[in-house]
Amino acid sequence: xxxxxxxxxxxxxxxxxxxxxxxxxxxxxxxxxxxxxxxxxxxxxxxxxxxxxxxxxxxxxxxxxxxxxxxxxxxxxxxxxxxxxxxxxxxxxxxxxxxxxxxxxxxxxxxxxxxxxxxxxxxxxxxxxxxxxxxxxxxxxxxxxxxxxxxxxxxxxxxxxxxxxxxxxxxxxxxxxxxxxxxxxxxxxxxxxxxxxxxxxxxxxxxxxxxxxxxxxxxxxxxxxxxxxxxxxxxxxxxxxxxxxxxxxxxxxxxxxxxxxxxxxxxxxxxxxxxxxxxxxxxxxxxxxxxxxxxxxxxxxxxxxxxxxxxxxxxxxxxxxxxxxxxxxxxxxxxxxxxxxxxxxxxxxxxxxxxxxxxxxxxxxxxxxxxxxxxxxxxxxxxxxxxxxxxxxxxxxxxxxxxxxxxxxxxxxxxxxxxxxxxxxxxxxxxxxxxxxxxxxxxxxxxxxxxxxxx
Numbered sequence: 001x002x003x004x005x006x007x008x009x010x011x012x013x014x015x016x017x018x019x020x021x022x023x024x025x026x027x028x029x030x031x032x033x034x035x036x037x038x039x040x041x042x043x044x045x046x047x048x049x050x051x052x053x054x055x056x057x058x059x060x061x062x063x064x065x066x067x068x069x070x071x072x073x074x075x076x077x078x079x080x081x082x083x084x085x086x087x088x089x090x091x092x093x094x095x096x097x098x099x100x101x102x103x104x105x106x107x108x109x110x111x112x113x114x115x116x117x118x119x120x121x122x123x124x125x126x127x128x129x130x131x132x133x134x135x136x137x138x139x140x141x142x143x144x145x146x147x148x149x150x151x152x153x154x155x156x157x158x159x160x161x162x163x164x165x166x167x168x169x170x171x172x173x174x175x176x177x178x179x180x181x182x183x184x185x186x187x188x189x190x191x192x193x194x195x196x197x198x199x200x201x202x203x204x205x206x207x208x209x210x211x212x213x214x215x216x217x218x219x220x221x222x223x224x225x226x227x228x229x230x231x232x233x234x235x236x237x238x239x240x241x242x243x244x245x246x247x248x249x250x251x252x253x254x255x256x257x258x259x260x261x262x263x264x265x266x267x268x269x270x271x272x273x274x275x276x277x278x279x280x281x282x283x284x285x286x287x288x289x290x291x292x293x294x295x296x297x298x299x300x301x302x303x304x305x306x307x308x309x310x311x312x313x314x315x316x317x318x319x320x321x322x323x324x325x326x327x328x329x330x331x332x333x334x335x336x337x338x339x340x341x342x343x344x345x346x347x348x349x350x351x352x353x354x355x356x357x358x359x360x361x362x363x364x365x366x367x368x369x370x371x372x373x374x375x376x377x378x379x380x381x382x383x384x385x386x387x388x389x390x391x392x393x394x395x396x397x398x399x400x401x402x403x404x405x406x407x408x409x410x411x412x413x414x415x416x417x418x419x420x421x422x423x424x425x426x427x428x429x430x431x432x433x434x435x436x437x438x439x440x441x442x443x444x445x446x447x448x449x450x451x452x453x454x455x
Contacts, residue, residue: 002189019232020362021156021302022219026240028163028190028301030215031170031294035248038212039255041363043265045201046193046256052205052270053252059206059410060213064241065403066378068234071220075230080373081312086389087380090097091437094318096376097309097428098433103369104431105339106304107214108299109347110362112137115295117269138344140296144303145340151329152225154302162297169290170247176278177254188257207417211363212248216241217377218305225308291447304345305337310335319440364422369430371411378407 042049070083077083080100084093116133120126126133148155180187195201219226219236226232255264255274267273269288276284311332314324327333346362381404384390390400418426 018227019236021160021308022232022236023162023240023243024213024350025156025218025301025304027243028159028166028215028297029296030213030218030240030244031163031247033164035212035251035333037259038209039252039259039270040265040267041208042106042205043175043193043256043261044195045205046195046261048195048198048201049209049256050253051197052202053209053248055202055410055413056206056209056213057244057249058416059407060210060216060241060245061409062403063374064216064237065400066381067220067409069238069390069400069403070381071233071237072230073384075191076314078315079308080217080377081316081318083384084376085316087383088125088376090316090318092376093316094313094437095430095433096372097313097318098437099430100373101306101309101313101339102308102426102429102433103214103366104302105343106346106362106369106427107211107366108302108306108343109137110211110366111295111302112140112347113290113362115140118272118291118295119289121269121272121285127312134348137347140299141303141343141347142340144296144300145336147300148303148307148336149327149329149331149333150306151331154329155300159297159304162293162300165290166294166297167247169287169294169307170251172287172290173251173254173274174247176275180254180258180278183319191257191260193256193261193434201415203416203417206414207367207419209365210370210414211367213241214243214366215244215301217373218301225337231307232261245434260445282451291293298393303339306339307332310339317440318437321448361422361425365425365429367414368418368426375408378404378411414445 042052045052070077074083074086077086081093084096113133116126116137119136120133126136156438216237217235219240255270258274259267259270259277264270264273269284269291271290271291272284274284275287277321277389310319311324311326313319314332314335315320323335323338324332327335381390385401
């Protein structure tokens with residue numbers, strides 16, 4: 001990485017995130033605690049889970065291509081807020097980014113809750129002391145708010161370190177699966193789930209599994225802090241998505257075939273149980289330790305994302321301008337603090353049921369909140385191209401449009417499986433942004449009027 005930092009026209013700070021930091025942000029935010037809890041969440045769906053995963057990975061690849069095309073076409077834009085404003089206007093951009101911000105802090109609450117199953121392996125008191133898991137989850141959220149207050153560069157280095165560590169258990173699962181296939185192939189036929197093929201189940205899996213792939217957009221959210229954005233963002237987006245997809249495909253099948261379906265569905269730490277079941281001893285605890293590191297890394301990355309989203313909305317008038325202000329280290333301090341507060345409220349409000357049930361509800365709410373950004377980006381690419389504002393090379397002109405159409409179809413497919421309760425939650429949380437936006441517009445117009453009278 002270069003020692004110098006480019007000035008950013010969009011944000012007014014410095015560009016501190018290079019290719020490896022952006023790639024680590026994408027991979028780190030995709031591969032979080034979601035994939036480690038997902039085998040248990042998807043176990044009731046049997047073999048339909050693999051079909052859902054395949055559809056999920058293909059759909060996310062189309063989304064990544066759409067994001068990469070937009071970032072190449074508008075390298076100095078302030079991420080999705082600016083892309084959506086270009087295509088549909090500022091009001092639509094606010095609603096899209098508000099929903100995305102809601103999804104980020106809901107996801108952070110889900111991640112903190114999901115980590116508790118693995119932490120409880122080392123501290124069994126968490127399973128027997130009412131209220132203690134919620135306090136521990138709350139403390140983790142605020143630790144990473146404090147880290148991000150040190151600036152994007154500090155958070156970026158934490159992301160690189162935790163991403164490198166979190167890949168260790170992924171490759172361990174892959175190696176274990178290969179070893180079992182070569183040494184004990186019969187084990188893969190011992191516990192094959194009996195679910196018949198069902199498109200309804202595949203659709204439900206697609207909705208749940210998309211949560212595990214949330215993060216493919218993470219290189220373009222902090223666009224104002226990225227060096228050489230026209231090259232870095234597309235490369236990091238596509239590279240990170242490809243790495244995560246390959247890892248997911250490789251590790252998804254192993255627990256499903258090795259652990260009986262009912263036992264897997266009841267597991268709060270499926271990968272730790274996998275290693276303990278096959279190898280015995282303390283291997284499960286070792287894997288659990290790496291899972292915890294992975295979850296902490298994704299909390300760090302999503303906290304950075306949440307601060308960037310609020311700061312971006314403050315710059316563009318969707319939020320009060322005070323939320324765009326930075327501290328002495330270049331971090332959006334007020335934006336990070338308000339995100340920490342609402343995440344804490346969401347966590348404490350929902351931490352009254354079993355970990356698995358709360359986790360499943362929150363990940364679907366987070367997925368629902370992210371879909372408007374995905375649809376707006378893909379549809380915006382089509383709209384901007386029709387207006388002549390997006391001009392790819394002639395040889396590749398049809399490919400981005402085809403990818404955008406496929407991405408929209410995928411998002412519509414996923415939305416079918418959201419369900420009533422998560423949808424109602426998202427409508428309430430999303431609708432709460434409308435009066436805030438109207439109030440913010442009033443404040444900005446009044447400030448502009450007073451400024452004009454003063455001159």
